Amino acid sequence: MKITVNINGKRYSNDVEPRLLLIHYLREVVGLTGPHIGCETSLCGACTIELNGKAVKSCTMFAVQADGANITTIEGLAANGKLHPVQEAFWNEHGLQCGFCTPGMIMASKQILDRNPNPTEEEIRHGLEGNLCRCTGYQHIVNAVKAAAKAVGA
Amino acid sequence: MATTITKTKTLIGKAIRRREDPRLITGTATYVEDIKMPGMHYAVVVRSPHAAARIRSIDTSKAASRPGVVAVFTGRDVSNVGPVPCGASLPGLRVPHHTILATDRVYYAGHPVAVVVATDRYIAADAADDVEIDWEVLKAVADPVKALEPGAPAVHPEWPDNKAFDFHQEHGDVEKAFAEADVIVKQRILSQRLIPTPMETRGVVAEWRAADRALNLYSSTQIPHLLRSMVAQMLGLEENRLRVVAPEVGGGFGCKLNVYAEEALMGFVAMKINKPVKWIETRRENYLATIHGRGHVDDYELAATRDGIITGIKLRIIQDLGAYHQLLTPAIPTLSVLMMPGLYRTQNICADIVGVFTNCVPTDAYRGAGRPEATHGIERMVDILAAELKMDPAEIRLKNFVQPSEFPFPTATGLIYDSGDYAAPLRKALDIVDYQNLRREQAEARKQGRLMGIGMSTYGEICAFGPSPATPAGGWESATVKIEPSGKVTVLTGASPHGQGEETTFAQIAADELGVDIDDVLVVHGDTALVQYGIGTFGSRATAVGGTAVYFALQDLKAKIKKFGALLLNSDDVTLANGQCIDNKTGASKSVQEIAAASYRAMQLPPNTEPGMVSTHFWEPPNFTFPFGAHLVVTEIDRDTGAVKVLRYVAVDDCGNILNPLIVTGQVHGGVAQGIGQALYEQAVYDENGQLITGELMDYAVPKAHMMPWIESDHTVTPTPVNPLGVKGVGEAGTIGCSPAVVNSVVDALSPLGVRHIDMPMTPEKIWKLIRSAQ
């Protein structure tokens, strides 16, 4: 099937098998390997991307379902060589170690702040329910989201 | 082009944000799954659905005939590939022959049986379902205690008692200690099977270059060099024609400190099909076929005097090994024995381990590897003893600690504790929570019927593995430091960091030692074609051993700089400081960059002077290091549901000198998260048929953000004399200190109900049942 998708501001048109998962489309067809695969049960969140402004797990979607959609992946966050405030905050606050969950974690964090510019610690932790990290114990991630909120608000 | 090299400040000890992060936060890092090669094929491993079964026949014809499938291999095809290695040795150890694919029998659910190779991963997945296997299902045993019972199904028919080994160690006069004891406390304590769960599963890309007879193997591993040596042996390849690359590695926690069947298998496949091949483990496979951790049933006895001095410890460990020995499987419980005295002075110990085969995936090193079990055991027992004697748990610990004046301290288990002030972190933790006041608060809460608990643990760990005689494959680490002709500094380390941040900490060391800008330093690791031999990253060793190797390579290099500097300055008295070599007589100077350039240009060298600015150092540590600390946890139990709420978590860790506080704190947090996971949530559960019923993240509860408490992390600093950096290691501290503190806290909360011990994970249901049975 032919699909047309706008990814990180660029238009892509491809023929895909209906069963092709969106994550595989992004990684294998488009070549965006930022989103990762950490499970097959839609729990780890490493594959999180933004689809029409909403954080979704791209491993739990077929590429054909995204036909016509606007997608932002981790690769599309930095603009003109400048990191997105959430990326910058993850760096400053040591919100990552092995980095595997990080692209999804950053996209989920961005969604939190898009909807609530000044979240509490509890709201941040609740907002990250769909993303697992095995390295950080989440505390530096929580700090990063708080710092990003401050940076954006400043 | 000239580079100005100026040293502006000391970097060691500073919270410098990580130099590896830009690629990770932009999604541009390269993990194994991100590698793509022309003509790449995809492999799917067909696994046994049964824990124990005979293979009557395998029919691969349907799979092989599916369009896009290029090959299907079974056990028979790989009979020439060497067995999966066990690197540990113990007297009388029974080592099952561990082929990379099962031949006539399978021993655990998830056991690899065949591999399907196709041009496309979707086709490979379809074809894997086409492989038809005729099974004769056999009786399995998954519980190590049951496996020891007479008449239990034999995991390996040749050893009907299911025992892989018996291990005994004793010191002092333990019988006398128990005979003369005022009080003896006993308890069976479980350290349940856990699933390491790095967010990146395992994965391998293999590329055969037939004309060169060379194999490139990209694997998500913690030990690229050891892997190369062993896979070369398994495949019968010349070691120098096998290149192993550990690209970005998405967490390991010990489970990638191993040599797996699939690593050799993909090498075999690539050589057979003469095309690159990729295999990426699914999460389900990761749970079924990557090693698990812990799996202890421990029987403890403590002898003590009336006033709380511990006089003897007896321990019997039943270690669930699983069906095979992976790289270090049988060695892991021996680490528990080494650390069984904890931080306490007693010299009378007696330990037995029985290693038991079960029809489960093997256990092996998982964050802490043997030390969390030991710490959990002794720290639970000390609390049980304190309760028995009606003593305060802090007081009884302070009474038994090895004293600062006693270092180096020889332990009953044959170790030499390097340095410490064991009371210091405990006192600090008590101060942070205002302990006396907190106990008063608790008394108030109890009056109101609330179940509030205060628990602590003090831990010591054996780290920085380690002196070579004490390790299966060498305990040193290596570093090469080069100053390029342009003055840029490249550090090649044999450690293989995968989240620990050594690209930053090693750059801090190099920048400080050479007096150059940290941005001029690049740390390279994880590629056997680039890096001299190395051991790898595990056992909280990378900085303490690998960082020290960097330090010594830098000392050699500094001598070289001074030698060349003296030549250039025509002086016999020079000092190296702030990136400048200065003639002490004239004050004239040359920069490190100028000196490096000259060393490569090699004009007018005196005889016997080696050009270039490169130094390699293999550093052999004289001892382990022994980090220590105290964790204190305040909990409250929901009487209605049994749920545990952690109200406060205080971690005071002493990992020696701290090179980068940001990274150290991150390690503590992550360690604590895995300790909380064990204490409250995680458990690998096999049913009686050997089926893993926590086979997905749907059922295995890795802590999520909202399940973690806020961690108050603090430190005391006792440098180790073992290495010149004074660093002890911190990767596992959080995990080791955590679980007993949490359990002690919950037991304390429930102690008014007469509860004396709870095994992990302390699920709400378990606690609810305890509350109910007390009522």
Next chain:
Amino acid sequence: MIPQTFDYTAPSTLDQALGLIAQGAKPLAGGMSLIPMMKLRLASPEHLVDIGRLPELRYIRDDAGVLRLGAGCTHYEVETSPLLRGKCPLLSETAARIGDVQVRNMGTIGGSVAHADPAADYPAALLALEAQIVLRGAKSQRTVAASGFFLDTFATALEPGEIVSEIIVPVEDAGAGTSYQKMAQPASGFALVGVAARLRRSGGTIVLARLGVTGLAPHAYRAASAEKALEGTPGTAADIQMAASRIAEGVEANADLHASADYRRHLAAVSAARAITAALARTA
């Protein structure tokens, strides 16, 4: 990880979709349950019809005393709809407890209801709300009460060829109080048990009590005996305990790795007491 092959159609109208479903195609809405099952190869439909993006199924409107939700509304839309938050807060509160942010962004109320997972959250609320569920086929449309919809584990009143097309919930009385209390399974986030309570009080007496329970039994149900115990009482702590103790009456409790039947029953009583207490506090 890799689903089996299937055909895929994304029709532009509901009628086209229903035509294909009548021929045996499987509807795909948000896919939050179906796709993981397909990836684990526990489900392998031959033909998927994507109804997840049909505008016809995506509305929340006030319609003469009832609220109508198109089945394609996502959990996030239900969670944040000002109309629902004002006029049927129980449904928004329940939606907020489903899965995680990403799941709520994609998953739909119709998909969740049709899937009828015994541990799903919505059914408890829909039962307490005495919701109506509109089922549509190519040539049929009928409305079933929530109490008659959830029949067994993953089994509903849906006939072959039918989909859930609309959910109808009442506009809540100004004085009503509602609450959804859930004990989550820590790994999956699904409900070990969840209880939705909806109460109305008049002159200090509870005149209406509706209690929907999920997670406890093979399918979600209304706890009639507990409701009866509560109605006519002033809702003292003792009344609440009495009602809560009947929450599992006549029900065979589920048991699995994560909770025994006993513990689930107990949690149901605790959740019921908490839900009733919270709902009562919200009554005018």
